Amino acid sequence: MEPVTIAILFGCFLVLLFLGVPICFAIGLATLLSAITMLPFETSLIMIAQRLCSGLKSFSLLAIPFFILAGVLMNQGGIARRLINFSQVLVGTLPGSLAHVNIMANMLFGSISGSGAASAAAVGSIINPVQRKAGYNPEFSAAVNAASCPVGLLIPPSNVMIIYALTSGSVSIAALFMAGYLPGILMGLCLMGVTAWIAADRNYPTTERPSFQVVIRSFLDALPCLSLIIVVMGGILSGLFTATEASAFAVAYSFILAVFIYKEVSIKQLPSIVLESVVTTSIVLLLIAVSVSMSWVLTAADLPNLISDQLHRLSDNPILIILAINLLLLLIGTFMDMTPAVLVFTPIFLPIATELGMSPLHFGIMMIFNLCIGLITPPVGNALFVGCSVGKVDIHQVIRPMLPFYAILFLLLMVIAFVPQISLLLPQLFGLN
Structure with a gap:
């Protein structure tokens, strides 16, 4: 019966996605069937209802709506413009x-907002018109914006890291936050390396070296934004707060x-800001609830053991098994958003990975990095679509300029997968691992 259950689950899910049903409802209906x-x-109804409720019964999940609200406030508070000036x-x-x-602005803004799509929209809407006036190819500009917008998801605070920590049940949020810094910074640097190579080949211009006064003014203007990351991480690491x-x-x-320092959000705007964050929170929490139900069905159908057996039949070599897991995750990321992918496939692949040592x-860092690539990969790469929309280009025009970025991200994914210290160094230094 298990193969039939699995076939119905994924078959219904893919058909519903193809028909344009929202992913949370596609997961829920496929799980029920x-x-x-x-x-x-x-x-079945009783069990799924219980799983929907139990999936949200975690105090740590309260961090998600709070970080979403903080991100919306920062998004509308003029943060993107100040970070762009500082990045320049x-x-x-x-x-x-x-x-x-x-790229630099996406790294900074994405880490504050916690959303790749929001970063692509906020930063791209400001800088893309400037790039057009400077003679940059619009497709290249959109590709750079799309490729770099997920970087902030690896630099904490990050909602997807909280979700992975809760799903795994064996990783602290603080350790995961610290583990994301080096991979996130490396991701940004690699993208900048590819960009420099392309820019030199096309003779794209540089800007004049700013004066010392401009440097100090830009830094002081952006310092309150950047201080949020320092205060949040410092408080968590020092044990001052969870x-x-x-x-x-x-x-x-x-x-x-x-509201009070930058004065770019008025009191009258607060209801709409809260409403926007509530809508986003509702979508995320509904995705979490239905994904936990899907994970229960997959476990009951013995899919984790089935995949484990198939991977071991493929090879006994740990390197090939880890490579196969990454290829599967890359495929999954092309049609499933990060949140449900982490919730559904962590219970499947994590036991296999831990069995390999x-x-x-x-x-967790490898999986999140992998799924970040999915955010910019068609057909369901929402960050890619946002980048194209902001850049005013069609998606088919951006795929070719994206190829060098896909290549460097895949190579870096392999490095992160097979060099554990990139992820584990900082948690070990802070005694979190």
Whole structure:
């Protein structure tokens, strides 16, 4: 019966996705239909309802709506413009300076907002018109913006890291946060390397070296934004507050920054900001609830053991098994968003990885990095679509300029997968691993 259950689950899910059904409803309906093959209809409804509730019964999940609200406040509080100005001071003299500014701003803004799509929209909408005036190819500009917008998801605070920590059950949020820094910075540097190579080949201009006064002014203007990351991580690492408490502090900090310091958000705008964050939170939490139900069906159908057996039949070589897991995750990322992918496939692949001697912390960073590539890969790469929309180009025009970025990201993924210390060094230094 298990093969039938699995076939119905994934078959219904893919058909519903193809028909344009929202992913959370596609997961929920496919889960219900597959559960009926194992249990009576009434029992299936009861079990799935219980899993929906239990999937959200975690205090740590409170961090997600708080970080989302903080991100919306920062997004509308003029943060992107200040970070772009600061990034221009840091990397503005490199070949293709505006493209490097785009990458650096996405790294900074993405880490604050916690959303790749929001980063692509906020940063791209400001810098893409400037790049057009400077003679940059629009397709190249859109590709740079799309390729770099997921970098911030590896640089904490990151909602997807919280979700992985809760799903794995064996990794602390603080350790995962620290583990993401080096891979995230390496990802940004590799993208900048490819950008520099292309920019030098096309003779894209650099900007003039800013004066010392401009450097200081840009730094001081962006310092309150950057301080949020320092305060949140410092508070978590020092034990001053938990990740959930840190998220509430981030909301208070963002509110003061946007309303009273930068004064770009008025009190009248707060209801719409709260409403936007509530809508986003509802979508994320519904995805979590239905994905936990799908994970239960997959476990009941014995899919983790089935995949493990198939991978071991493929090869006994750990390197080939880890490579196969990454290829499967890359495929999954092309049609499934990060949140449900982490929730559904962590229980499947994590036991296989730990059996091979991989740390759950290392596996989490590898998985998140892998799925970041999925955000910019068609057909369901939402960050790619946002980047194209902001850049005012069609998606088919961007695929070719994206190829060098896909290549470097895949190579870096392999390095992260097979060099554990890139992920584990900082947690070990801070005694978190």
